Amino acid sequence: MNQPVLSLQNVSFEYTNGTKNTRALAPTSLDIIQGEFVCLVGPSGCGKTTLLRLLAGLLEPTCGTILCEGQPIVGTHWKRGLSFQQPQLFPWLTVRQNIEFGPRVLGIPQKEREHRAQHFLTMVRLEEFQNAYPYELSGGMQQRAALARALANEPHILLLDEPLGALDALTREHMQDELKMIWKKTGVTIILVTHSVDEAVYLGTRVLVSSSRPATIIFDGSIHLPGNDGQARMVKSTPEFLDAREHILSLVWESSNNTVSQKGESPV
Ligand SMILES: Nc1ncnc2c1ncn2[C@@H]1O[C@H](COP(=O)(O)OP(=O)(O)OP(=O)(O)O)[C@@H](O)[C@H]1O
Ligand SMILES: [Mg+2]
Numbered sequence: 635m636n637q638p639v640l641s642l643q644n645v646s647f648e649y650t651n652g653t654k655n656t657r658a659l660a661p662t663s664l665d666i667i668q669g670e671f672v673c674l675v676g677p678s679g680c681g682k683t684t685l686l687r688l689l690a691g692l693l694e695p696t697c698g699t700i701l702c703e704g705q706p707i708v709g710t711h712w713k714r715g716l717s718f719q720q721p722q723l724f725p726w727l728t729v730r731q732n733i734e735f736g737p738r739v740l741g742i743p744q745k746e747r748e749h750r751a752q753h754f755l756t757m758v759r760l761e762e763f764q765n766a767y768p769y770e771l772s773g774g775m776q777q778r779a780a781l782a783r784a785l786a787n788e789p790h791i792l793l794l795d796e797p798l799g800a801l802d803a804l805t806r807e808h809m810q811d812e813l814k815m816i817w818k819k820t821g822v823t824i825i826l827v828t829h830s831v832d833e834a835v836y837l838g839t840r841v842l843v844s845s846s847r848p849a850t851i852i853f854d855g856s857i858h859l860p861g862n863d864g865q866a867r868m869v870k871s872t873p874e875f876l877d878a879r880e881h882i883l884s885l886v887w888e889s890s891n892n893t894v895s896q897k898g899e900s901p902v
Contacts, residue, residue: 637704638665639791639823640689645698646848647684657848658684661698664842664851668790671817672825673834675882676844677890682827683719685849686793689825690716702791712740715789717797719827721780723768729779730755730764736787754782757812773800778809785816794826798833807866810837831886835859835878836866843885853885 647659658681666672676682687693688700691710700707702714710716723732730751737747755761758778768776777800784792797813798806814837817824828834834841835857843853859874869875 636667636669638701639668639703640664640666640825641701643699643701645688645695645700647681647688647693648696649684659688660848660850662849662851663698664854666823666825668823669821670823671814671837671839672823672842673838673840674825674827674842674844675829675831675834675886676849677846677886678829680844680847680889681849682844683795686716686795686825686827689791690714690793692716712736712787713790714793715784715787715791716793717777717780717784717795719795719799721768721773721776723776723779723783725768728765728767729760729771729782732768732779733782733786736783740787750786750788754785757785757816758782758809774802774805777801778805781809788820789822791823791825794824796827796829799829806833810866813837831879831883832870835875835882836870841882843882843889845889852889853882 642662642664644661644663645659646657646661649656649658674682674685684693688695689707691707691714702711723729724735727735733751733754734747737750742750751764755764758781760775760778760782763771763775768779771779777797781794781797784794798809801809810833813824816822826834826837836859838857840854840856842851844850845852857878859869859872859878
């Protein structure tokens with residue numbers, strides 16, 4: 635039996651600003667196994683980003699414990715790469731310098747740094763803009779640069795907050811296939827937040843659906859699509875994909891109406 639790479643044990647979180655408290659995460663226990671591709675969907679404002687920030691070590695749970703590779707999480711670590719909902723590139727660095735920043739801080743030798751930067755620049759199709767500054771990029775290009783920057787540290791766990799939200803439909807499908815390829819090649823564990831049920835069902839080996847705030851996981855199911863090695867457009871037209879999408883969509887619909895459904899397997 636595989637050991638969990640991340641383990642949430644009765645974790646809850648509440649923001650406190652002065653006298654105002656906002657419960658963002660209800661008590662949650664969850665194990666994530668190494669190599670899983672977990673997609674999290676749920677209504678806007680329910681607490682998805684909060685959960686990713688807890689896993690990244692940017693927030694501390696109000697109650698409960700989070701273990702990463704068996705150790706309690708204390709602060710951030712390169713093993714857990716995070717790509718934010720709004721790409722947070724360093725504005726004074728070029729795209730290439732942004733990608734090389736993490737490996738530089740980690741003391742990776744220059745040759746290896748340059749190799750990684752080249753590799754990920756090509757992957758996200760930004761070679762032509764490697765010397766551009768973030769303000770010279772479109773929103774989608776900034777997202778791709780941020781993804782390359784997260785990948786350049788070669789994290790064990792990749793926490794992605796709507797990484798493809800600002801992309802045009804064609805680039806989004808291309809990037810979905812790239813992400814899947816990166817996941818297969820590297821064995822990295824991915825936890826991806828998305829508002830797109832299509833994306834969650836296509837990419838995830840496991841889909842989590844959250845209720846509205848405070849986030850409560852109301853569905854946790856595996857996805858098994860036959861022939862899922864093909865291209866996004868092909869897989870998305872199969873009956874298995876359409877059935878799974880319909881099932882998850884109905885759960886998201888219920889969750890936005892605050893109806894708590896049962897945990898269980900998806901129909902595929
Ligand atoms: N720094 C903060 N201080 C206080 N409240 C916050 C803070 N950040 C988020 N919240 C609140 O916590 C709740 C959950 O926010 P969160 O950003 O986790 O939602 P989300 O599910 O990621 O939403 P979206 O899908 O719109 O990105 C919201 O009610 C939000 O207002
Ligand atoms: Mg969010």
